[in-house]
Amino acid sequence: MQTKHLLTSTSIRLALIYGGLVVASFVLAIALTWVAARSAAESDLRDRIRLEVEAMEQEVRDEGMAAAIAAIEVRAERPGALEYWLVDGSGQRLAGDLPLMTTPDGWHHIDLPDAAAGAENREEMLVLTATMGDGSRLSVGDDLRRAEAVRDAVLRALLWIGSATVLLGLVVGVVITRRALAQVDALTETLGQVSAGQLTARFAPRAGRSANDLDQLGLSINRMLDHIDELVRSLRRVSSDVAHDLRTPLSHVQQRLERARSAADADERLQAIEAAESKVEEVLQAFDAILRLAEIEAGAARSRFVRLDAAALVERLADAYRPDVEASGRTLITDGAADVWLRGDSELLAQALANLIENAMRHTPTGARITISAHSDGPIARIAVSDNGPGIPAERRVDVLETFVQLDSSRGSPGHERKIKSEIAPDSGSGSGFGLGLSIVAAIARLHDAALELSDAAPGLRVTLTFGRVNGQATS
Amino acid sequence: MHILLVEDDQETRDYVARGLREEGHAVEVAVNGLDGLHQASEVAFDLLIVDRMIPALDGISMVKSLRAAGMTAPVLFLTALGAVADRVQGLEAGGDDYLIKPFSFAELCARINALSRRPPLREEVSLLQVGDLRLDRLSRTATRGDTPLELQMREFQLLEYLMLHAGRVVTRTMLLEKIWGFQFDPSSNIVDTHISRIRAKIDCGDHATLIHTVRGAGYVLRAN
Numbered sequence: 001m002q003t004k005h006l007l008t009s010t011s012i013r014l015a016l017i018y019g020g021l022v023v024a025s026f027v028l029a030i031a032l033t034w035v036a037a038r039s040a041a042e043s044d045l046r047d048r049i050r051l052e053v054e055a056m057e058q059e060v061r062d063e064g065m066a067a068a069i070a071a072i073e074v075r076a077e078r079p080g081a082l083e084y085w086l087v088d089g090s091g092q093r094l095a096g097d098l099p100l101m102t103t104p105d106g107w108h109h110i111d112l113p114d115a116a117a118g119a120e121n122r123e124e125m126l127v128l129t130a131t132m133g134d135g136s137r138l139s140v141g142d143d144l145r146r147a148e149a150v151r152d153a154v155l156r157a158l159l160w161i162g163s164a165t166v167l168l169g170l171v172v173g174v175v176i177t178r179r180a181l182a183q184v185d186a187l188t189e190t191l192g193q194v195s196a197g198q199l200t201a202r203f204a205p206r207a208g209r210s211a212n213d214l215d216q217l218g219l220s221i222n223r224m225l226d227h228i229d230e231l232v233r234s235l236r237r238v239s240s241d242v243a244h245d246l247r248t249p250l251s252h253v254q255q256r257l258e259r260a261r262s263a264a265d266a267d268e269r270l271q272a273i274e275a276a277e278s279k280v281e282e283v284l285q286a287f288d289a290i291l292r293l294a295e296i297e298a299g300a301a302r303s304r305f306v307r308l309d310a311a312a313l314v315e316r317l318a319d320a321y322r323p324d325v326e327a328s329g330r331t332l333i334t335d336g337a338a339d340v341w342l343r344g345d346s347e348l349l350a351q352a353l354a355n356l357i358e359n360a361m362r363h364t365p366t367g368a369r370i371t372i373s374a375h376s377d378g379p380i381a382r383i384a385v386s387d388n389g390p391g392i393p394a395e396r397r398v399d400v401l402e403t404f405v406q407l408d409s410s411r412g413s414p415g416h417e418r419k420i421k422s423e424i425a426p427d428s429g430s431g432s433g434f435g436l437g438l439s440i441v442a443a444i445a446r447l448h449d450a451a452l453e454l455s456d457a458a459p460g461l462r463v464t465l466t467f468g469r470v471n472g473q474a475t476s
Numbered sequence: 477m478h479i480l481l482v483e484d485d486q487e488t489r490d491y492v493a494r495g496l497r498e499e500g501h502a503v504e505v506a507v508n509g510l511d512g513l514h515q516a517s518e519v520a521f522d523l524l525i526v527d528r529m530i531p532a533l534d535g536i537s538m539v540k541s542l543r544a545a546g547m548t549a550p551v552l553f554l555t556a557l558g559a560v561a562d563r564v565q566g567l568e569a570g571g572d573d574y575l576i577k578p579f580s581f582a583e584l585c586a587r588i589n590a591l592s593r594r595p596p597l598r599e600e601v602s603l604l605q606v607g608d609l610r611l612d613r614l615s616r617t618a619t620r621g622d623t624p625l626e627l628q629m630r631e632f633q634l635l636e637y638l639m640l641h642a643g644r645v646v647t648r649t650m651l652l653e654k655i656w657g658f659q660f661d662p663s664s665n666i667v668d669t670h671i672s673r674i675r676a677k678i679d680c681g682d683h684a685t686l687i688h689t690v691r692g693a694g695y696v697l698r699a700n
Binding site: 288291358 | 559560561578630656657658659660661662663664665666669670672673
């Protein structure tokens with residue numbers, strides 16, 4: 001669970017960083033708002049004050065000083081009114097109670113102690129002073145902070161909203177992180193099991209939901225594990241095949257070499273050495289077959305698949321094998337249409353056909369007829385090798401197919417294995433190794449997603465490879 | 477021929493070098509890819525025999541470098557890697573042939589002879605003749621003495637290949653590759669059967685045998 005802890009702390013750190021970023025950006029937003037609100041409030045106030053000063057100048061010009069003084073007295077009494085200070089040319093107060101000495105013309109910021117609130121609470125006055133036509137001077141101003149009260153209210157609201165947003169974000173973040181973490185934990189646990197050697201462990205995606213990124217990741221990991229599992233199995237199979245298939249002929253080699261050493265004369269020695277050589281040849285063939293099997297099962301050949309004419313392939317194989325088959329007293333004929341197209345590796349398919357022809361030669365009596373055929377049926381292509389030999393009884397075919405497809409599983413029980421093999425490959429000593437040839441056929445079929453079937457050729461055995469099926473049952 | 481053998485396994489190196497010297501070749505050896513690269517850069521060899529998995533610089537990279545530097549001598553790769561992909565890789569890197577371990581010495585000699593450029597293969601010659609066996613590559617006919625031979629297409633190709641390599645050993649695997657395009661080794665002796673058919677046709681009557689079996693290696697077409 002240490003991994004879980006680490007993962008969790010990583011996620012929390014990410015959540016905190018994210019939360020911090022949100023808070024920081026919010027603080028920045030508030031600061032900008034504050035500055036903007038302050039300058040907006042001040043410029044509003046300036047507009048108001050300027051208009052007021054202009055209105056008063058107008059009043060003085062049009063109605064005279066006395067009317068203006070009366071107007072100021074009235075205006076100053078209104079709620080929320082500006083403050084005024086009107087002096088004549090000699091500086092005597094005419095109206096207003098803005099408590100300040102006359103300032104020069106223009107805008108001023110002036111700090112005043114607030115009479116009501118005491119010395120600490122100072123007012124920050126914004127004042128505009130102007131000289132009228134008759135030499136009197138009017139100052140109009142207001143406490144800036146009164147305008148700022150609105151701004152403060154906005155700020156407070158913003159702070160509340162901000163806090164709520166951050167809090168909500170954190171809660172939602174924690175919930176989502178937790179849910180994701182549960183999936184991450186499931187993945188971690190699966191991978192932990194695999195690391196501990198349990199190669200069959202798989203990630204289970206959440207049921208009943210559409211797959212999210214982590215589910216997809218999990219499924220990808222599952223696919224990767226499937227492939228690794230397959231490779232490991234194949235590797236194990238190869239190792240056990242090597243041990244099984246090479247030990248026996250190697251011990252034969254040893255026996256023959258020992259016989260050569262103790263041979264009575266040169267002729268006998270030569271014979272023993274030749275026998276040993278032919279056994280070595282067998283070992284090498286078995287070895288090749290095993291390696292070839294592993295190569296096929298690794299699936300790399302798929303990338304070399306091309307569209308090829310199975311009919312031409314069949315002709316090529318028949319052409320190569322006919323003299324050999326005929327020399328053995330059997331006949332080899334081809335049957336089928338021209339132009340049977342399928343996607344595959346011609347080298348491997350040639351090998352599969354060669355193995356099937358050799359197998360047919362091994363299990364039919366002299367005089368038998370071996371037929372290779374290629375047919376197409378819409379998108380489906382079939383290649384078959386059949387003979388008119390004794391065939392395999394229906395109830396045994398499944399077993400035999402089993403040895404085709406999964407030779408390794410029967411290897412666990414030597415008795416069973418030999419029994420089946422003796423039926424399908426009685427003289428396993430010759431040829432591409434101990435029934436391995438048929439495993440190669442099965443592996444090549446699997447690589448091509450082709451179905452491998454044994455059927456009754458009435459009489460005889462027919463082995464059919466069916467290509468181009470799209471449904472999943474094609475492989476066995 | 478002046479041959480460079482690049483092979484790290486001492487046993488194989490000694491065995492192959494000794495055998496080739498007995499065959500009359502001048503053999504120099506290198507034990508790793510860098511040595512091989514240096515030696516092949518300094519001396520113009522007639523043929524390189526290169527193991528694929530050698531220390532310092534692998535065989536593929538070594539041959540690629542030499543080819544990039546303009547070396548034209550034929551290269552025969554030796555390898556324990558027999559997968560088709562490995563073979564393709566070897567040939568793409570500039571190898572001319574590929575021999576999988578374990579191999580018989582006879583097979584190696586046959587491949588070396590096939591690769592040697594002296595005398596050059598008479599690929600462009602239309603009329604081939606060995607003894608009183610004649611083969612016309614244009615009209616696709618063959619005669620032994622005055623007797624025309626009835627050859628099927630594949631038999632003609634086989635005979636043509638043997639005549640092009642007259643006097644040189646041609647192995648079963650070479651024939652499987654060149655005539656049928658099989659990269660695998662069938663367990664049946666399909667090559668032998670084809671050869672005996674051709675033999676029956678061309679060695680008919682009281683003519684001397686032309687196609688000789690070379691024990692443990694293959695065949696050679698030769699007029700004594």
